Amino acid sequence: MAMAKPVLSLLVHLHAALLFLPDPDGGAVYNVLRYGARPDGATDAAGPFLRAWADACRSPRPATVYVPPGRYLVRSATFTGPCHSRAAVTFAIAGTVVAPARYGARGLSGRWITFENMDGLVVSGGGTLDGRGRALWACRRRGQRDCPTPTSSLTIANSKNVVVAGVQSVDSELFHVVVLQCHGVTVRGVTVEAPADSPNTDGIHLHMSSHVSVYDARISTGDDCISVGPGNSHLWIERVACGPGHGISIGSLGKQQGMEVEAVQNVTVKTTWFTGTMNGLRIKTWGGSKRGFVTGVTFANATMSGVDNPIIIDQNYCPDSSGCPGDGRSSSIRISDVRYVGIRGSSATPVAVSFDCSRSNPCSGISLQDVALTYQNRAAAKSYCRNVQGTTLGLVLPPSCL
Numbered sequence: 001m002a003m004a005k006p007v008l009s010l011l012v013h014l015h016a017a018l019l020f021l022p023d024p025d026g027g028a029v030y031n032v033l034r035y036g037a038r039p040d041g042a043t044d045a046a047g048p049f050l051r052a053w054a055d056a057c058r059s060p061r062p063a064t065v066y067v068p069p070g071r072y073l074v075r076s077a078t079f080t081g082p083c084h085s086r087a088a089v090t091f092a093i094a095g096t097v098v099a100p101a102r103y104g105a106r107g108l109s110g111r112w113i114t115f116e117n118m119d120g121l122v123v124s125g126g127g128t129l130d131g132r133g134r135a136l137w138a139c140r141r142r143g144q145r146d147c148p149t150p151t152s153s154l155t156i157a158n159s160k161n162v163v164v165a166g167v168q169s170v171d172s173e174l175f176h177v178v179v180l181q182c183h184g185v186t187v188r189g190v191t192v193e194a195p196a197d198s199p200n201t202d203g204i205h206l207h208m209s210s211h212v213s214v215y216d217a218r219i220s221t222g223d224d225c226i227s228v229g230p231g232n233s234h235l236w237i238e239r240v241a242c243g244p245g246h247g248i249s250i251g252s253l254g255k256q257q258g259m260e261v262e263a264v265q266n267v268t269v270k271t272t273w274f275t276g277t278m279n280g281l282r283i284k285t286w287g288g289s290k291r292g293f294v295t296g297v298t299f300a301n302a303t304m305s306g307v308d309n310p311i312i313i314d315q316n317y318c319p320d321s322s323g324c325p326g327d328g329r330s331s332s333i334r335i336s337d338v339r340y341v342g343i344r345g346s347s348a349t350p351v352a353v354s355f356d357c358s359r360s361n362p363c364s365g366i367s368l369q370d371v372a373l374t375y376q377n378r379a380a381a382k383s384y385c386r387n388v389q390g391t392t393l394g395l396v397l398p399p400s401c402l
Contacts, residue, residue: 027062039070093127247279304345366390
């Protein structure tokens with residue numbers, strides 16, 4: 001017993017020392033506990049997180065902000081750069097970061113956790129972002145007019161050379177991961193979980209960005225697993241499991257204000273699995289006079305299991321059938337050079353391939369190669385074509401209507 005107090009004292013001092021550890025590569029680790037964060041899920045840790053970030057960001061050496069195991073309440077936080085270190089700054093999450101239970105408590109910006117103006121950022125650690133979106137979803141389902149602005153859980157904005165790896169996002173109020181106006185971003189090993197009926201909870205949303213790669217993602221949500229908005233180019237998406245959700249979508253295009261031309265080009269989607277989703281591989285545009293184009297897209301090696309619309313181009317997109325722009329006019333978004341290679345599996349509806357293109361801007365250069373889709377795994381499926389030109393190569397089932 002005489003040794004108990006000295007040993008306890010030693011452990012306390014050892015714990016305190018662990019709050020700030022040198023990195024093996026000459027950097028330093030800034031533990032948020034050292035800055036006053038409490039892992040109780042009830043005390044707002046935004047201040048400690050931001051202070052730890054400020055010290056890491058101004059460090060001349062490689063630096064890591066470390067969020068250890070535990071639950072940390074954060075009302076909202078924006079981590080800004082550029083940072084002083086010539087090496088990447090890492091935000092390592094081992095615990096769970098939770099949003100306030102009461103919706104509207106995280107501000108009006110539409111963002112919960114944001115990293116902005118970064119060059120060389122790594123967000124990693126295998127931890128969890130819990131958006132606690134269920135209360136807001138219920139408000140929106142009730143049709144209440146006073147529902148506050150929903151927030152996206154993790155936003156990477158105006159940045160370059162960023163890696164997001166191993167993070168789990170659950171129950172975001174809005175989009176789970178947003179890449180906005182960035183260049184050179186890799187999203188790897190991300191897991192997204194939200195109920196199938198959660199509104200507008202896109203898993204990964206890309207907007208006005210270039211050279212973005214997504215690898216090894218598992219996404220179960222209530223909207224698009226991955227959505228590609230306007231202004232994106234040179235995207236690579238590979239090894240993504242989607243379901244439930246609305247599939248992987250390019251668009252919607254042709255409705256937003258502020259961009260004179262809405263364009264998406266040079267996109268590869270490879271080795272994907274869709275289970276019980278509303279769509280598989282989709283391109284969607286609104287009718288109307290907004291100009292834009294989608295070109296240079298390859299969808300390869302996709303497996304469908306009970307998907308409502310495995311392959312679909314919809315240029316008359318208007319999900320609520322009201323307030324449709326252009327009053328039903330043909331879409332002015334041009335779609336060309338889109339390849340589907342090695343698409344197989346089952347459709348939950350009789351029409352497995354649907355190309356519903358614009359009357360004034362028909363789809364061109366559409367290619368189907370080695371496609372084998374059945375209706376409910378037991379019957380022949382059908383194809384539908386309108387205002388589309390293209391070619392086929394190899395076995396194509398259902399028989400092409402191109």
